[in-house]
Amino acid sequence: MKIALFSDIHANLPALEACLKSIDEHNPDAVYCLGDLVGYNVWPNEVVNEIRRRRIPTIAGNYDQGIGLMNGDCGCAYKTDHDKDLGQQSIAFTDSIVKPDERRYLRTLPAHIRVEFQLNNDKLNLLLVHGSPRKINEYLFEDRDENSLLRIMEQADADIMCFGHTHKPYHRVLPTEPAGEAHYRHAINIGSVGKPKDNNPQGCYVLLTINADSSIANKDAIQVEFVRFDYDVETAAKAIEDSPLPNDFAEMLRRGY
Template identity: 30%
Template sequence: MPRLAIMSDPHANLEALTQVLHDIAGQGADETYCLGDAIGYGPQPQECCDLLREAQVTTLMGNHEQGLINIHYLRDFNQPAADALRRTREMLDEATYHWLVSRPKALVAHGCRMVHGTPPDSITEYIWKHETAMDAVFSRYPEAVCFVGHTHDLMRFTHGVGVGASRKLPLLPGETALEPGLRHLINVGAVGQPRDGDNRAKYVLHDTDARTVTLRRVPYDIARTAALIAARGFSKAFADRLW
């Protein structure tokens, strides 16, 4: 069985995405997946999409890709985020725009479900909104392992028949064994705009044979991305958030 690299939320941060893909190559991953939000907030949407396709990263739809589709979806964003998506659209060529808005909402690969927001296939629901009802979330899909993004944070949940309610656990740096007999939902954090208190880009490696998840934290040139955010007409708040 292959070793999977799983990332989410690059958010047009080419510096972070480049370093993450370099790290993935060094770790010997067999396949790489992105759980959506390749664009939004960041200054290099076209370049990030080009890199994802060049690196053959299987990419899902996030809420920022959905926001490009029409004004109905754009209404769900606050004003700075909506303005950033309008600016993003100006920077994308037509082929890339159509690629982004045609991404799948969810997929199952090697027995693992992958989705941007909340399983089985919600792009927009934050998993933390369901923390008091995670048993219900686990009941909506059959896979033993599920990976999500969207919150830009790191966490994991376990669930098993006869072991009480679902548990929320931290996703710590390094390797985490996925306990046998339980189901697991892992939030992989963010590449382009982490919000877990550590400004390094995040992604995970999943060894499907050993049943482990390894959190990787990758430094990148934050100053360069922050400067480009301002230079290309995006809100300064998006640059400040990177630090």
């Protein structure tokens, strides 16, 4: 089974359209969205409605939760007062333009999606979260201590855990040997469609392949492909500059940060 997973569109409609076109070309068996449909750009309603039109199973991101609940907080960990001020401008603008029906949709998105496979007498659990299983806005960076990341996955009973939120893609294989038998877990950050932060302005999503002979005892049991795609960055950046949003967000798109 080939599964496409994408996340963190952040109201960037040109990026979403290019992402979905690329996904269509790969013809996956299933498609999932890991949240943060809105914020930082001018097309939150259009992004929500494209996801709904395609009936893509979607979980809530922290930004979706903040807009859905109208609590004025995106749950973002801004490092400086300047960044915090930019973030407040973003959530205030998004709150002002999101329509009632789209807001209701965001408010009712599920927190997690769990998919259980039964292969070769093994149970293989795929868990989809936005930040982490513990908290919607927890950042799981690539340099996370291995024991900490492994503990999070074990507590969530996740053999494959896919997540977003940091906007920085990676795949880590975490080996354990409970009862003397090898057990490999996979932590996969699927990157960002509409607001990359790894110094590459291209959007990113993941193609996850689970084979008929996949097993938790085989570290190569799954295949993870990070797909980078081009989109019209200038159109997305210019839309920001022509809106009340801070121009800083336009430069972030251009630089992939």
